[in-house]
Amino acid sequence: MYNENKHINLVWLKRDLRLKDNASIANALSDGKKVLFIYVFENLLLNDPHYSQRHFDFIKQSLVDLNKTLRNFDTQILVAQGEIISVLKTLQQHIRFTRLFSHQETGVNSTFDRDKALKRFCTNYDVEWIECINNGVFRGLRDRTQWRADWTDYMQQPLYQFTPTTGQHVSIDEIKAIQQLRWKEISLETPKSKSFQPGGVTAAHQYMRSFFEERYENYQSHISSPSLSRRACSRLSPYIAWGNLSIRQIWQQAQLEKQSGKNRFHLNAFTSRLRWQAHFIQKFEMECSMEFKSVNKGYHQLSKPVNQEYIDAWKTGTTGYPMVDAAMRCLIETGYVNFRMRALLVSFLTHHLWQPWQAAAHHLAQLFLDFEPGIHYPQLQMQAGETGINNLRIYNPVNNSLKHDPDGIFIKKWIPELRNLPTHHVHEPWKITAMERKFYKFTPGQEYPLPIIELLPARKRATDVLWNMKKNTLVKKESQRILTKHTLPNRDNFD
Ligand SMILES: Cc1cc2nc3c(=O)[nH]c(=O)nc-3n(C[C@H](O)[C@H](O)[C@H](O)COP(=O)(O)OP(=O)(O)OC[C@H]3O[C@@H](n4cnc5c(N)ncnc54)[C@H](O)[C@@H]3O)c2cc1C
Known part of the structure; x- marks a missing residue:
């Protein structure tokens, strides 16, 4: 020994x-x-x-x-x-x-x-x-009265340095001896991949440096674009989720950047999100049953018939709605899409396809390289409209496509079946005329599926049911409980 x-x-x-x-x-x-x-x-x-x-x-x-x-x-x-x-x-x-x-x-x-x-x-x-x-998430809280002040105080504390004295570690030889005696060696080799962000503190610092040096300049302007956000957002989420960087390291660096005169508009938008990170995890810390059931008990009575065909089409990026499918295929290949695309994916599944949010939970968790339970579950429920305290947002996949990918760059990248179509058709390929079909060698329903559902009636059903439920006594009572327990005194509308 x-x-x-x-x-x-x-x-x-x-x-x-x-x-x-x-x-x-x-x-x-x-x-x-x-x-x-x-x-x-x-x-x-x-x-x-x-x-x-x-x-x-x-x-x-x-x-x-x-x-x-x-x-x-x-x-x-x-x-x-x-x-x-x-x-x-x-x-x-x-x-x-x-x-x-x-x-x-x-x-x-x-x-x-x-x-x-x-x-x-x-x-x-x-x-x-x-x-x-x-990262400023506290155990045992009953409400959030003090949370924001405590979080800010935590972020302002000096960083812990790594300063071991010589010989303060168990040596490599000793560790190897124990390892060999007891556990078969676990290979730390991984396949070379250019699609995923690489793990590690070194890569994390490279991403942070390039963000503060230059990429942040378009942060707020490009945040909703599925293609431009890939560069303009920090892309620090996997490094935060796996702890290659602490939120405090990033937050303190952002304060230095602000003091050095860099654009505060973008940096403030970014640092607010650093706070949201802990804000959401804190909710999950205080109510972990959210993994299985809607935080607002009033929605436990909402019953959505499971349609496996719909779920499979959504999971494989074959719903016939290019924006939804491109987002899913991109996620499968790269482990990342921006916030809007995540919200759109969940909204389409839970509102248009009228499927329970639970059907998305494991699939998305496996795909998000930055999977963080405490953000994932509260966000899933928020986007599914089952908290009772947030505005109901149903993302229209066609409007989002026209607005945030007007040139079809993102769609064409991830849906090769649509690459030969002129840009105005990639948003709604089913509208292509008979003559154009021949010209572009594209028949809706053959190379690429027809839309799996019609948007307007699907949206109406979701809106009718969910608005009606907001008036339900239990939903209202629960909303009050959630506001008291989980929201901050000066509530941002995200929470
Ligand atoms: C359904 C759904 C599930 C999500 N699941 C996750 C998840 O598992 N892990 C995860 O890290 N983020 C999740 N998010 C939040 C958000 O989409 C990502 O944090 C963000 O897109 C990551 O990109 P970025 O690092 O470039 O973010 P930036 O915009 O550069 O933000 C910096 C950091 O702030 C935090 N942050 C940003 N937006 C949010 C937000 N809306 N809520 C909470 N924290 C935020 C993240 O830690 C992020 O890395 C989810 C959002 C939705 C709608």
Whole structure:
């Protein structure tokens, strides 16, 4: 066993894959004890329907990147696969630890259950589990009266630096010895892909730098365009979701940029969204049943008949509405679409196709490289019109296409079947005339599907039912409860 007499501090990395501004690491290092970093590919998550290979690849890339830095300190991350409790039990046979550091996770139900079991394990095995606040989301809040002030205060605190003293880590040789004894080596290699953003702190800083240097200048003007937003938005979401950057690192950098005289209009719009990040996660932290049921109990009585054909067409980008299909196909290929396209996808499924939002939850989670449970579920319900406190927004796919992709650039990129059509036809290809069909060798319903539903009656049904429900007594009572519990005193209309 590694030095019998000395206890080490164990840092369990999860969605905080960075060294700087990492409270768990800073706290673990602060008492001078040796520190060991561990990452566990938990079977629980490998089998969870929210996760897919793209997430695990991003994590692996992040671990490789961290290891490059850690090598300078003669250490690396011990990587294991299994359940956290069995991994810890095994580890205890080789190394003594009485303190386990991690961030507070606002996760899905399976990680919540795992945390409860881990708490019991820690009590039984005399391990102190120290969970640190993550990105300004607070445990145990009853309402949001103080939240904004506390969040701002948290963002203004100095960043934690990564300053270990020499020899403060368990060495690479010792880690390799434990790893070889107990766990088969897990390859951190990932396929080379140009479609997905690469994981890791290095890439995260590159994205942040290029955003503040130049890309931010079109932030607000291009935010709704499915193609232009890919450059004008920060694209920091996967780095935030997996913790390659803390929100505080980004927020403080944004304040410096503002002080240096850069355009405040765009930067303020951006920093508001950094606050929304925690605002949404805080909701989920305070009401995690949102993973399964609408937060407003009045909507539990809303029954939408499941139509698997509709759901399959939506999932595969073959609904016959080019904007919807292009957004879905782009997401499948790249793991990213902007906010408006996400909202449009959910709106089309839940309003026009009249399907339950739950039908979108796992599919989108697997596709979003930046999947973050605490943003995902509240946003799904908000876009589905089932909170009772937000304006009902039904995105018209044709109008959005005409307005936000007027030249059909996004559509033609993701729907090759429509590439040969003149631009005015890509928004509504079913309107092509008989003569043009021959000319462009395009027959609606053959190369590309006919619209799966008619927009106007579908919209009317959704509007009628949902507006009617807003008057329902339980919906109203619940709306009041949600306002009291989840919204801020000076409410933005997004929340
Ligand atoms: C149905 C639906 C599901 C979503 N699921 C996720 C998710 O799983 N993970 C995720 O990170 N975002 C999610 N979003 C929010 C938003 O679409 C993305 O955060 C944003 O598009 C990411 O791009 P960006 O990093 O370039 O954002 P920027 O516009 O550059 O914003 C910077 C950061 O602010 C935060 N942010 C931006 N917009 C929002 C928002 N509306 N709500 C909360 N935080 C926001 C994100 O952390 C983002 O990285 C979802 C939105 C919808 C409508």
